[in-house]
Amino acid sequence: MPELPEVERAARALSRAALGKTIASVRAIHPALKRKLSPAMARRARSKRIARIERRGKHQLLHLDSGDTIVVHFRMNGDWEIGTTGDPLDKFARGVIELTDGTRVSLVDRRALSSITVDREGVSSLPRLGREASDPTLDADYLIDALKRKKIAIKPALMDQAVLAGLGNIYAAEALWEAELDPRSSSAKMSKTKLENLVTAIRLVLSPRRRRPGRYTESRGRDRFAVYDREGKVCRRCGGTIQRIVQAGRSTYFCPDCQIG
Numbered sequence: 001m002p003e004l005p006e007v008e009r010a011a012r013a014l015s016r017a018a019l020g021k022t023i024a025s026v027r028a029i030h031p032a033l034k035r036k037l038s039p040a041m042a043r044r045a046r047s048k049r050i051a052r053i054e055r056r057g058k059h060q061l062l063h064l065d066s067g068d069t070i071v072v073h074f075r076m077n078g079d080w081e082i083g084t085t086g087d088p089l090d091k092f093a094r095g096v097i098e099l100t101d102g103t104r105v106s107l108v109d110r111r112a113l114s115s116i117t118v119d120r121e122g123v124s125s126l127p128r129l130g131r132e133a134s135d136p137t138l139d140a141d142y143l144i145d146a147l148k149r150k151k152i153a154i155k156p157a158l159m160d161q162a163v164l165a166g167l168g169n170i171y172a173a174e175a176l177w178e179a180e181l182d183p184r185s186s187s188a189k190m191s192k193t194k195l196e197n198l199v200t201a202i203r204l205v206l207s208p209r210r211r212r213p214g215r216y217t218e219s220r221g222r223d224r225f226a227v228y229d230r231e232g233k234v235c236r237r238c239g240g241t242i243q244r245i246v247q248a249g250r251s252t253y254f255c256p257d258c259q260i261g
């Protein structure tokens, strides 16, 4: 499930393959993607140069020299496959961006939930996004302000992209474990000290050194995560047992013995 680090890595790979190049065509292949990318919108991208590529939350934005922006979201399973127009197309390729130098960037997604859309100049289809979870200026004061009217628990609040952009189910759970905070705690009542610890923990779980190298699509090693997907396993900090609960329709993994803040 791509979150900030994985989308950042994908955007960098895309930049290496496509930045500064000119688009030959953008095509939707899967019906679900065709519904989001009309032929007319796809045509607007043709012959335009990719002037800038950025990640915003879990979105990848390809700014074209025409002023239009191609917006990509991987949802649950998307990823780029980068090759050339002569390569056989991946059977899970849902859309492709072909460049005039023969580079082909395929959006591969087993479940076909990803999207490619084109925003006209001056128009943004992005939802309201909070500060980037990776932003060095992120601090406890920002979180106090962003969370003060939230009447939900801290875990789903952290996953709200309008609060923090880029965190999802995995890294929200991991950060709460690092900060020794109970994911069920009221987000509006978190003390400044706890939120300072949480900011430190968010930085830690997003830092490349802590994560294993390799693509997120590879099978996850047993100890890649402290709590995520480890129900019934031993907490590596206190020896307690990791539990799974459901919050806002999503699984939350945590250690009830040491996440007591």
Ligand SMILES: [Zn+2]
Residues within 6 Å of the ligand: 235, 236, 237, 238, 239, 240, 255, 256, 257, 258, 259
């Ligand atoms: Zn524990």
